[in-house]
Amino acid sequence: MSVKLLVAVVQDADAPALMERLVKVGLRATKLASTGGFLRQGNTTLLVGVEDHQLEQALSCIREVCRHRLQRLPGGASEVEVGAATVFVVAVERFERI
Ligand code: 2BA
Numbered sequence: 883m884s885v886k887l888l889v890a891v892v893q894d895a896d897a898p899a900l901m902e903r904l905v906k907v908g909l910r911a912t913k914l915a916s917t918g919g920f921l922r923q924g925n926t927t928l929l930v931g932v933e934d935h936q937l938e939q940a941l942s943c944i945r946e947v948c949r950h951r952l953q954r955l956p957g958g959a960s961e962v963e964v965g966a967a968t969v970f971v972v973a974v975e976r977f978e979r980i
Pocket of ligand 1 (some may be wrong): 891917918919920921922923925962963964965966967968
């Protein structure tokens with residue numbers, strides 16, 4: 883069995899629906915509170931451990947739920963488009979549930 887870890891940085895507004903979707907399709911996830919380095923505003927990082935055959939399903943959940951949005955910069959002068967999600971897919975050397 884080959885396991886991957888998705889580290890997905892998403893917007894707070896999308897996190898509850900994404901967690902619900904992942905759990906509904908039988909995937910397991912951990913939600914972490916995080917802060918974007920550029921905007922210095924809260925976002926959400928999800929850790930999703932999947933077997934290889936579940937990887938595309940997890941990515942589909944993210945694509946279906948998460949949305950691009952315009953976010954005002956601190957100071958309010960201009961806006962940036964924050965992506966729907968930034969996803970790192972990492973090969974897991976060893977996985978244990980104890
Ligand atoms: P932030 O770092 O707060 O970035 C929010 C948005 O600001 C980014 O959206 C991008 O549109 C813009 N931005 C970020 N850095 C910039 C820069 N140096 N110059 C100009 N504009 C910049 P996304 O790219 O969709 O990123 C959303 C969030 O995902 C980021 O929040 C950060 O928390 C995370 N992220 C994105 N790329 C990452 C990376 N390579 N490594 C780690 N975290 C990353």
